[in-house]
Amino acid sequence: MKELEEKILKEGHALSENILKVDSFINHQVDPVLMQQIGDAFAGHFGNKGITKVVTIESSGIAPALMTAISLNVPMIILKKQPSKVLNDNLLQTVVTSFTKGTSYELTLSHQFIEENDNVLIIDDFLANGEAASGAIRLLSEAGASIAGVGILIEKSFQPGRDKLIAQGVDVYSLARVSRLAKGVIEFIPEEC
Ligand code: 5GP
Numbered sequence: 687m688k689e690l691e692e693k694i695l696k697e698g699h700a701l702s703e704n705i706l707k708v709d710s711f712i713n714h715q716v717d718p719v720l721m722q723q724i725g726d727a728f729a730g731h732f733g734n735k736g737i738t739k740v741v742t743i744e745s746s747g748i749a750p751a752l753m754t755a756i757s758l759n760v761p762m763i764i765l766k767k768q769p770s771k772v773l774n775d776n777l778l779q780t781v782v783t784s785f786t787k788g789t790s791y792e793l794t795l796s797h798q799f800i801e802e803n804d805n806v807l808i809i810d811d812f813l814a815n816g817e818a819a820s821g822a823i824r825l826l827s828e829a830g831a832s833i834a835g836v837g838i839l840i841e842k843s844f845q846p847g848r849d850k851l852i853a854q855g856v857d858v859y860s861l862a863r864v865s866r867l868a869k870g871v872i873e874f875i876p877e878e879c
Contacts, residue, residue: 687727687861690839691874693720700867704814704845705786712811712839716749724861725753728809728837731859732758735834737807739763739800741826743793743818750839751809758807765822766794778828782821785814793821795829802830813838813860816847823854835859842867843875 699707711717728750740762742751748764755762769792776797783790800806808822819836826833836851841860844867851858863875 687724689720689723690862693717694840694862695872698872700869700872703867706840706842706864706867706872708840713746721749721753724750724839725757727861728754728807728859729757732807732835732837736805737834738804740807740809741765741822742809743767743822746811747809750811754807754809754837763799765825767791778825780821780824783817785817793825795825797829800826800829800831804831805834806831807834808836810836811839813841813847814845816850819847819851823856840864
Protein backbone atom coordinates (compact mmCIF):
# COMPACT_ATOMS: atom_id res chain seq x y z
CA MET A 687 0.00 0.00 0.00
CA LYS A 688 1.69 3.14 -1.30
CA GLU A 689 0.43 5.52 1.43
CA LEU A 690 1.68 3.24 4.23
CA GLU A 691 5.09 2.66 2.61
CA GLU A 692 5.53 6.42 2.10
CA LYS A 693 4.65 7.10 5.74
CA ILE A 694 7.08 4.42 6.92
CA LEU A 695 9.89 5.94 4.82
CA LYS A 696 9.07 9.45 6.08
CA GLU A 697 8.47 8.78 9.78
CA GLY A 698 9.64 5.24 10.57
CA HIS A 699 12.97 4.55 12.28
CA ALA A 700 14.92 1.32 11.93
CA LEU A 701 16.18 0.87 15.50
CA SER A 702 18.23 -2.16 14.48
CA GLU A 703 18.23 -4.79 11.74
CA ASN A 704 15.16 -6.31 13.40
CA ILE A 705 13.03 -3.54 14.91
CA LEU A 706 11.15 -0.74 13.18
CA LYS A 707 9.78 2.13 15.26
CA VAL A 708 6.51 3.63 14.01
CA ASP A 709 5.46 5.52 17.13
CA SER A 710 4.36 8.68 15.35
CA PHE A 711 1.55 7.10 13.32
CA ILE A 712 0.73 3.56 14.60
CA ASN A 713 2.06 2.61 18.04
CA HIS A 714 1.78 5.79 20.13
CA GLN A 715 0.33 8.65 18.11
CA VAL A 716 -2.20 7.32 15.59
CA ASP A 717 -2.82 8.75 12.10
CA PRO A 718 -6.62 8.40 11.73
CA VAL A 719 -6.73 9.17 8.00
CA LEU A 720 -4.10 6.50 7.30
CA MET A 721 -6.03 4.07 9.55
CA GLN A 722 -9.16 4.67 7.50
CA GLN A 723 -7.26 3.97 4.26
CA ILE A 724 -5.82 0.82 5.87
CA GLY A 725 -9.28 -0.34 6.96
CA ASP A 726 -10.58 0.19 3.42
CA ALA A 727 -7.60 -1.71 1.94
CA PHE A 728 -8.23 -4.74 4.20
CA ALA A 729 -11.97 -4.60 3.47
CA GLY A 730 -11.16 -4.45 -0.25
CA HIS A 731 -8.99 -7.57 -0.05
CA PHE A 732 -11.08 -9.66 2.35
CA GLY A 733 -14.52 -8.19 1.54
CA ASN A 734 -15.81 -11.20 -0.42
CA LYS A 735 -14.79 -13.81 2.18
CA GLY A 736 -17.93 -13.68 4.31
CA ILE A 737 -16.20 -12.26 7.39
CA THR A 738 -18.42 -12.06 10.49
CA LYS A 739 -15.92 -10.54 12.96
CA VAL A 740 -12.60 -8.71 13.03
CA VAL A 741 -10.23 -9.75 15.84
CA THR A 742 -7.09 -7.98 17.01
CA ILE A 743 -4.54 -8.11 19.81
CA GLU A 744 -4.27 -5.19 22.22
CA SER A 745 -3.12 -2.55 21.83
CA SER A 746 -1.62 -1.35 18.55
CA GLY A 747 -3.91 -3.47 16.37
CA ILE A 748 -7.04 -1.79 17.72
CA ALA A 749 -7.06 1.32 15.51
CA PRO A 750 -6.64 -0.47 12.15
CA ALA A 751 -8.91 -3.34 13.25
CA LEU A 752 -11.68 -0.92 14.18
CA MET A 753 -11.45 0.87 10.82
CA THR A 754 -11.54 -2.51 9.04
CA ALA A 755 -14.58 -3.57 11.09
CA ILE A 756 -16.38 -0.32 10.20
CA SER A 757 -15.57 -0.85 6.54
CA LEU A 758 -16.82 -4.48 6.66
CA ASN A 759 -19.77 -3.56 8.94
CA VAL A 760 -19.01 -6.31 11.49
CA PRO A 761 -18.08 -6.28 15.22
CA MET A 762 -14.46 -6.07 16.42
CA ILE A 763 -13.02 -8.12 19.29
CA ILE A 764 -9.82 -7.33 21.21
CA LEU A 765 -7.78 -10.26 22.51
CA LYS A 766 -6.41 -9.27 25.92
CA LYS A 767 -2.79 -9.42 26.99
CA GLN A 768 -3.25 -8.17 30.55
CA PRO A 769 -4.94 -10.21 33.29
CA SER A 770 -8.25 -8.64 34.38
CA LYS A 771 -10.33 -8.94 37.54
CA VAL A 772 -13.60 -8.42 35.66
CA LEU A 773 -12.80 -10.93 32.94
CA ASN A 774 -13.08 -14.34 34.59
CA ASP A 775 -15.94 -16.27 33.02
CA ASN A 776 -15.56 -18.89 30.30
CA LEU A 777 -12.11 -17.75 29.16
CA LEU A 778 -9.88 -19.28 26.51
CA GLN A 779 -6.17 -18.64 27.03
CA THR A 780 -2.88 -19.39 25.31
CA VAL A 781 0.72 -18.37 26.04
CA VAL A 782 2.45 -16.10 23.51
CA THR A 783 6.05 -14.87 23.46
CA SER A 784 6.34 -11.14 22.85
CA PHE A 785 8.70 -10.21 20.02
CA THR A 786 9.56 -6.74 21.31
CA LYS A 787 9.72 -7.52 25.05
CA GLY A 788 11.11 -11.06 24.93
CA THR A 789 8.68 -12.05 27.71
CA SER A 790 5.56 -14.24 27.62
CA TYR A 791 1.97 -13.24 28.18
CA GLU A 792 -1.35 -15.03 28.32
CA LEU A 793 -3.55 -14.10 25.37
CA THR A 794 -7.18 -14.21 26.52
CA LEU A 795 -10.54 -14.47 24.76
CA SER A 796 -13.93 -14.51 26.41
CA HIS A 797 -15.75 -17.39 24.70
CA GLN A 798 -19.06 -15.50 24.59
CA PHE A 799 -17.85 -13.19 21.79
CA ILE A 800 -16.99 -15.94 19.28
CA GLU A 801 -19.47 -18.49 17.95
CA GLU A 802 -18.86 -21.70 16.05
CA ASN A 803 -20.10 -20.27 12.75
CA ASP A 804 -17.92 -17.14 12.95
CA ASN A 805 -15.52 -16.48 10.09
CA VAL A 806 -12.84 -14.25 11.52
CA LEU A 807 -10.32 -11.79 10.09
CA ILE A 808 -7.29 -11.22 12.36
CA ILE A 809 -5.61 -7.79 12.12
CA ASP A 810 -2.28 -6.83 13.71
CA ASP A 811 0.28 -4.05 13.32
CA PHE A 812 3.43 -6.15 12.76
CA LEU A 813 4.26 -9.67 11.65
CA ALA A 814 7.68 -10.87 12.88
CA ASN A 815 7.93 -14.46 14.15
CA GLY A 816 4.19 -15.02 13.88
CA GLU A 817 3.78 -15.73 17.59
CA ALA A 818 0.94 -13.26 18.22
CA ALA A 819 -1.03 -14.25 15.10
CA SER A 820 -0.51 -17.97 15.80
CA GLY A 821 -1.76 -17.46 19.38
CA ALA A 822 -4.85 -15.67 18.06
CA ILE A 823 -5.46 -18.52 15.58
CA ARG A 824 -5.16 -21.11 18.40
CA LEU A 825 -7.74 -19.29 20.54
CA LEU A 826 -10.19 -18.68 17.72
CA SER A 827 -9.90 -22.27 16.49
CA GLU A 828 -10.50 -23.51 20.04
CA ALA A 829 -13.65 -21.38 20.09
CA GLY A 830 -14.75 -23.14 16.88
CA ALA A 831 -14.35 -20.19 14.49
CA SER A 832 -12.89 -20.34 10.97
CA ILE A 833 -9.97 -18.10 10.09
CA ALA A 834 -10.75 -16.06 6.95
CA GLY A 835 -7.27 -14.53 6.94
CA VAL A 836 -4.64 -12.43 8.67
CA GLY A 837 -4.22 -8.76 7.72
CA ILE A 838 -0.92 -7.15 8.69
CA LEU A 839 0.13 -3.50 8.41
CA ILE A 840 3.89 -4.12 8.39
CA GLU A 841 5.35 -7.53 7.62
CA LYS A 842 9.06 -7.99 8.20
CA SER A 843 9.47 -10.51 5.40
CA PHE A 844 13.01 -11.49 6.47
CA GLN A 845 11.55 -12.97 9.68
CA PRO A 846 9.69 -16.31 9.70
CA GLY A 847 6.12 -15.23 10.62
CA ARG A 848 4.63 -15.19 7.13
CA ASP A 849 5.92 -18.67 6.21
CA LYS A 850 4.69 -20.03 9.55
CA LEU A 851 1.15 -18.78 8.90
CA ILE A 852 1.13 -19.85 5.23
CA ALA A 853 2.21 -23.34 6.38
CA GLN A 854 -0.99 -23.43 8.48
CA GLY A 855 -3.00 -22.67 5.33
CA VAL A 856 -3.76 -19.08 6.34
CA ASP A 857 -4.36 -16.27 3.81
CA VAL A 858 -1.83 -13.59 4.85
CA TYR A 859 -2.25 -10.09 3.37
CA SER A 860 0.35 -7.50 4.36
CA LEU A 861 0.07 -3.86 3.32
CA ALA A 862 3.81 -3.17 3.57
CA ARG A 863 6.43 -5.91 3.24
CA VAL A 864 9.84 -4.90 4.58
CA SER A 865 12.70 -6.84 2.97
CA ARG A 866 15.56 -5.22 4.91
CA LEU A 867 16.19 -2.98 7.89
CA ALA A 868 19.48 -1.38 8.87
CA LYS A 869 20.46 1.90 10.51
CA GLY A 870 18.84 4.54 8.30
CA VAL A 871 17.69 1.91 5.77
CA ILE A 872 14.17 0.61 5.19
CA GLU A 873 13.56 -1.44 2.04
CA PHE A 874 10.34 -3.00 0.75
CA ILE A 875 9.41 -5.97 -1.40
CA PRO A 876 7.69 -4.40 -4.44
CA GLU A 877 3.88 -4.65 -4.19
CA GLU A 878 3.34 -6.94 -7.19
CA CYS A 879 5.56 -9.72 -5.67
P1 5GP B 1 5.35 -11.76 16.26
O1 5GP B 1 4.35 -12.26 17.26
O2 5GP B 1 4.92 -11.93 14.84
O3 5GP B 1 6.72 -12.29 16.51
O4 5GP B 1 5.49 -10.20 16.52
C1 5GP B 1 4.37 -9.39 16.29
C2 5GP B 1 4.09 -8.50 17.45
O5 5GP B 1 5.30 -7.96 17.99
C3 5GP B 1 3.25 -7.33 16.99
O6 5GP B 1 2.00 -7.44 17.61
C4 5GP B 1 4.00 -6.10 17.44
O7 5GP B 1 3.33 -5.51 18.53
C5 5GP B 1 5.36 -6.55 17.88
N1 5GP B 1 6.42 -6.24 16.91
C6 5GP B 1 7.13 -7.14 16.16
N2 5GP B 1 8.08 -6.53 15.46
C7 5GP B 1 7.99 -5.22 15.73
C8 5GP B 1 8.71 -4.06 15.26
O8 5GP B 1 9.66 -4.12 14.45
N3 5GP B 1 8.30 -2.86 15.76
C9 5GP B 1 7.27 -2.73 16.64
N4 5GP B 1 6.94 -1.51 17.05
N5 5GP B 1 6.57 -3.80 17.09
C10 5GP B 1 6.92 -5.03 16.64
